[in-house]
Amino acid sequence: MTTAPHSRPAAIPLPPHAQEGNPFVLHGCPLKPGSRLQETSRFADDVWNLGPAMVKKHDRRFILDFGLIPATHRHVGKELCYAMLSGPAPVGETQPAAATVRTVFTEHVRFLRWAAARSGRLEKLSGADLEDYQRFLIQSLPRAGARQSARAGARKFWLWRSCLSSDALRFDPAHIDGWGENAAHRRENTTARIPEEVMGPLFVWSMRFIDDFRADILAADHAWHTPAPPVKPPAYGQVSGLVRAWLDKQLATGQPMPGWRGKPSLTAIAHAVGCSRISVSRHRRMIDETASLVGIRPQPVSDQPIRGRLDGQPWIQAVLADYSEPDSLANLARLLQDACYIVLAFLSGARDSELKHLQRGCLAVERDADGRPYRWKMHSLAFKGESDPAGTPATWNIGEPAARAITVLEQLQPPGSDYLFAPLPHTPGALPDPVNQVLSSGATNARLNRYTAWINGYCQLHKRSDSIPAINGQQWHLTNRQFRRTLAWYIARRPGGAIAGALAYRHHCIQIFEGYAGTSDSGFRAEVESEQALARGEHLLAAIDTHEHTTLTGPAADEAFRRLEQLGTRARYQGRIVLDEARLRRLMDRHDPAVYPGQYVTCVHDHTKALCEKARNQRSENLPDHGGCKPLACRNVALAPENTAAWQHEVDRINHRLACRPPLPPLLQHQLQARLDEITAFLQRNNTTPPESA
Template sequence: MGLTQRALPDTPVGPDAFVLGRRRLRSGFRRSDTSRFCDDVWRLAPVLHQRQQASLILNFPAIPARFRPAVKVLFYALLNNKPPAGERQLGVVTIHGYFQAFKEFLDWLDPQHHDRFSSLTPVDLCQFQKHLLATVSSAKQRANHRRSVRLLWTWREHLADDHIPVDPDRLEDDWNEDNSRARRRENANPRIPEQVISPLVVWSLRFVDDFADDILAAQDEWLALQKKTRRDSHSGHGARRRLAALMRRYQADRRPLPGGTEGQHGINIRHLAREVDCDRQSLMAPASWGLIEQAREDVGVDDSTYLRTEIRGLLDGEPWLKRISYDEDLVVLVRILTAAAYTLIAYLSGMRDSEVKHIRRGCLTTDADRTGKITRRKIISMAFKGEGTPLGVEATWVVGRPVARAVEVLDRLQPKRQRWLFAVPPSSHSHKAPRTTEAKTTKATNNDLNLMVTWINDYCRQHGRTDHIPDVSRRPWRLSTAQFRRTLAWFIGRRPGGSIAGAIQYRHLSIQMFEGYAGTSKSGFRAEAQQEALLARGEGLSLMVDRHEHERLRGPSADEARVRLDKFGDRVRFLGKTPDDNQMKKLMERNDPRIYPGRFVTCTDNPNRRLCRLPGEKDMNPDPGQCKPLTCRNVALTDSNAQAWLQRLAELDARLQASDALAPRVRVRLEEDRAEIQAFLTRAGVLEPADAST
C-alpha cells in the first residue's frame, strides 16, 4: 500500500475500516457501500439526513502527501470517536468545513518544509495567524481556520506523537483576536436593512397573491407542451390536419407565429412541431410548409416564442406582464415565485433554512372556531439544531395568512408525486438531472433570492416605478437564507414605527410564533427576539439619559427611575464610547435598571408593587398587557407618555361632545374614564388642578 492507503503506526484504524461506521445512514444506503479508511476520497452523502444538503466529500489527494496519513487519522476520529473532555461532538457538515479550512492551513505550511505537526512551534502558529490577517477579510472565517488547526491539539490522543506541542489558545493575543470567543457565541448573520426588507416583502406578497396564478398557469401549459411526443407515429396526413387547424387558430387569434432561429423566415419550427405533436421534418414537407407560409404572410412572425397563458394578475390596475415567453421568462419567473414564497415563510415564521426546506405536501393545518373562522394556521416540519439527533424531530410553527398562502402556492407548483415543496420545480432545466438532494440547496436558494432582487429592479426601471429594492452603501444587498431569522427577531424586538411590508403586524405574529416554538421546538427563536428587545431597551434608556429626558420624569415612581437611570448612565459612560451590541448585552444582563418604556407609561419595575402579576411571579418581567397605569405605583411618565394621555383625553372629549348619540350607560362610562385620567394626570403633575376642573 502507498502512503495514502495505510494507517499511522500504533493506531487502531485498519485500511478497511468504515469511516462512517458509527454514523446513522440515510435510508437507501448500505454500510458495505460506504467509504473505507484506505479510500482516497471519503463520501459523506450517506450520513447527510437533511433534504437540502448537497453531497460532500473529504478529498485526501488535495492534502500534501507527507501529512495525509495523520490527517486521515484525525478526520476518522472526528467522524467516529467520542470527543475529548470539554469538546462537543461535531456534525458531518462542520467536519467537512474544518477539512476545507485545514487544507488551506496545509497549503500555507507545505512550502515551509515541516514533515510533522509535532515540529510546529508557537512562532509558526503566530505566523499563520498573521497570514490569515493578511489574506482573509472575515473575522468569522479566520476563527474557523484557527479552530481547525486547534484540532491537532484537542484530538491529540488519536494522533500518537504527531500533534502540535502546545494549545494555540494559550498563545492569547498572538493567536486569538479581540472578543473572538464572545463573537463566536453571537448571531453573526447580518440583519437585512429596513429599506431592503420592506420592498422585498411587498414584492414577495405580490408574487404569491397576485402573480402566482399566471405563473402556475404558464407552467401547466409549458409542461403540457413538454409531454408532446417529438415524433408522431402517424405523422403524414394526421400531422397536416392538425397543422392546418393550428394555423387557422393563429390566424383567427391574429397571433404571430412563434419566432426563433430554426427553420426559415425566423419561425420556431421546433415549437410548432411541439404544438402539432409531430416531428420537425413533417412540417418541412412542401404541403405542410405551404400552410405555415400562408399563415406567416397573414399574421407575421413574433420576436420570440410566447405561451398562450392570458395574464390576469394586476399591478396598479394594469396587467403586470404582457405575456410570458416559452424559453426565457417561465424558468426565471418560477424561480422568483419560489424565492418569494421562501421569503414569506422564512421571514414571517422565523424558521431556519433546514426547517423551511423540510416542508412537505400536507404540512399546513388550520384550527377553526364553531363559526368556521380560522383561529390558527400551523406548519409541521422538521427541526434539527439543538435536537440531539441528525435525523431531526417533528416540530410545529404557528404562522399567519401570508405564510399559509405561500405554502399553498408551492403545493400547486410541484407535481402531485413530489413530497417536498422546495424540490427543484418541474419547469427547471435541471429537473431531470441526477441529484443528491431532495430539496434546493442553500446556495441555490441564495441565488434565487438575489435573482428576484435583480428582476424586481429591472422591472421597476423598465416601467418607471419607484418601489425598487435600493442599494446599501452603493451596492446591491446580497441576500442569504440565514438573514431572515435574524431580521425578524430584530423587528419583533424593536418594533420600529411606520408601515413595514404592508399591513403585517409584527406584534401579532410574534405572539403566534412564540406559542408555536414554545410548544414543540428548541429552535430558540423566542430567545433571539427577546435578546433583540433587551438590546433595544438598553439603547433606548442610554439615549434617554444622554438627552437628559429622565430628569423630566413625573409620576409615582419618577424619583426611583431617575436614580436607576443615573446609575445606568454612569456605567454606559464608563465604557468611554457608544456600546456595541455585545457590550450592551453584557451591561443589560448585569446592570439592567428594569425600566420599561411604553406608549402611555414608563414602568419602573418593582415586583413588590406590581399590579400586573400575581405575588408568586416576582421573578418575571412586568406584563404590559395587564398594566393598570392609573393605580400602579411603578408608573413614571416621560414627555411622550404625557402627550399620549393628553391625546387620549382629547379623544374622550370629542366622543362626549356627541353625547346625544350615545347610550346613557356608554356616556357615563366615558365620563368616568375621563375623570380617572384627569385625576391621574393631576397627581402626576401633568395637569394643574385648575386644568383638571375644566
C-alpha cells in the same frame, strides 16, 4: 511564553468496527434512509463519500479528498476525520455532524500542508512554529473570521489527540502568545441585517408575486403539465393544404408566428394545424418564407390571457415556453418559489434548514365557531440545539401572508413532490430523482440575488421607481441567514414603512414568540432583547437630552429621575449624549437603568415591588413581565405626558360607550363604570387632571 509538552492521555478504546484493519468510516454516523453501511467508504480509501451521512434534505453531497494532504501527514488527517465522524469523542468534545466535518476538513488540509513543509511530524512543532502559522494566516486570509476558523481547525490536533495514534500536537496552541487576535468580543449577532430600503421593496415585490402574479404562473404551470390531447391525423395528402391555410391566415391577420429560439416552432404549428410535427417539418421552406413576412414571437405556454395587473396593465405579455426567455415559465416559476421563500423566511423567523424541510400538508389552520381562521401553524423540523441530527418536529405560529405562501408552494410543486422547496421541473436539466431532494443553502442564496436582479431589470425595462436600491453604491448581497436577523430587528425597533402595514406589529410579534416557545434553543429571544435594549437606550438618552424625564409623575417618578440622571451623566462622560451603536450597547450592558417606556406607563422596574413578578410566582430572572402588568396598582409606575394622554383617550372611549343608545346591558355598564372610576382615581392620585366623566 514557553510551552511545556503535555503527556498524551490514555487512548480511547475503539469500537469493534474500528478495530478492523479497514473500517467503514461512517459506522458511527446516522445514515439516511436507503443507505447501506456495506456500500460506504472505508478508512483506506483516499476519497470518502459523506453523502450517506448527510441526513438533512438541503445538505450538499460532500466528499473528503485526502489526496489534497501530503502523504507524510495523510494518515493523521484520516485518523482525525475518522474520529470526528464515528467517535468516540474525547472528554469535553462533542461528535460533530458530517457536514461540519467537511467544513473543518478544509482547515485540516491547510494546516497539514503548512506543517508538511515546516516539519516532518506534528509533535515536533514548537510554539515559535505555531506563531509562524498565525503570521502565515494573517498574510493569506484577509478576514479575521476565516483566520479564527483556521486556528480552530489546527487546534483539533490537540483536542482530539487521544484519538490519534500516529502523530499529534504536544501542547495546546491556545496557550501560545500571539496565537489569537485581539478583537473586541461582540455579543450581538454578526449576521448583517437587510437594510430597510432594501427589505421594503423586496417584500412588496414578493407579495405581488404571491397575490397578483401567481394565477398566471400557476395556470401556465398547469398547462405545461397537462398532456396535449390526442389528435386524429388528417387524411393522406391533406397536411399540405392545412398548413398552407394556416399560413395564409397568419399572412391575412399579420400575426407573428410562434417561435422557439428565433425560429418558427414546428411543435406549435403542428398543434394548431392538428397533425404531427414530422408532417409539418416537410413544409419547412414554406413556413420560413411566411415567417420572414410576418415575423416571429416567442411561443407562449398556453393561449390564456394574462390576468395579473400592475398599475392597471398586464404585468407581462405572456408566459413563454422557451426556458431561456426572461418571461419563461421556468424562470417565472422559480421567481414565485423565491418570493414564497422570502415571505416565509422573513415572517416566520425559521432558519433555512427548517424551511427546506417543509412538506405538503405542513400548514394547519385553526378556526373559530363561525369558521373564520384566526391562527395558522407551520410544522417542520428543527435542528439547532436538538439531540437528533435528523431533526425534531417543531411548530411555528405564522401570519396569514406566510400561510398564503405555503399554499402557493403546494400548488407549484407537482403532485409527486412532497417537499415545498424541491427543484422545479420546467428546465431540460431537471432530473426526475435528483441527488438533492430540496434546494441547497448555496443554491437558495444564488437564486435570491437573481431574484433581486430580475426585479431591477423589470423596473428598468418598464421605467418603474420601486426597484431594489444599491447600498453604498453596490447591490445588496442577500443570504438566507439575513432574514431571521432582520425580523428580530423589526420586532425590537418597530419601524414603520418597510412592510407598509402588511401585518399589525403586536399581533405578528406575539405569533413569532409563541412559535419559538417550546422548540429548539434558537437564541432568537436574546437577539431581540439585545435590539430592544439598544432601541430603549436611544429613546431614553433622547428624552434626557430634551429634559423629558423631569416631567414624569407617579409613584416611581423620583426613582426614574434619579436613574436617568445617572445614565445621562455616564453618557456625557463618554463625550456626547447621542452615542454610536457600539458605545451605546456597552453603556446599556453596564448601566441599564431598567426604565421601560410603554404606551400606558413607564415601568421603573424594581423586582421587590413588581406585581407582575408576584403574579408569576417570583421567577428567577428579575425582568418585568409586561404581559402581566398591573399598572393601576403597581408602585413601579411612572407617567410621561404621552402615558397620561393614552389613559385619557381610554377614559374618552369608556365615556363614549356609556353614553351610547340604546344603553348597554346592566352588568357591562357596571363593569365599564367601575373601570372608569379606577382610572380616574389613578390619574388624580398621580397629579394629573382627568377629563370630565359622562
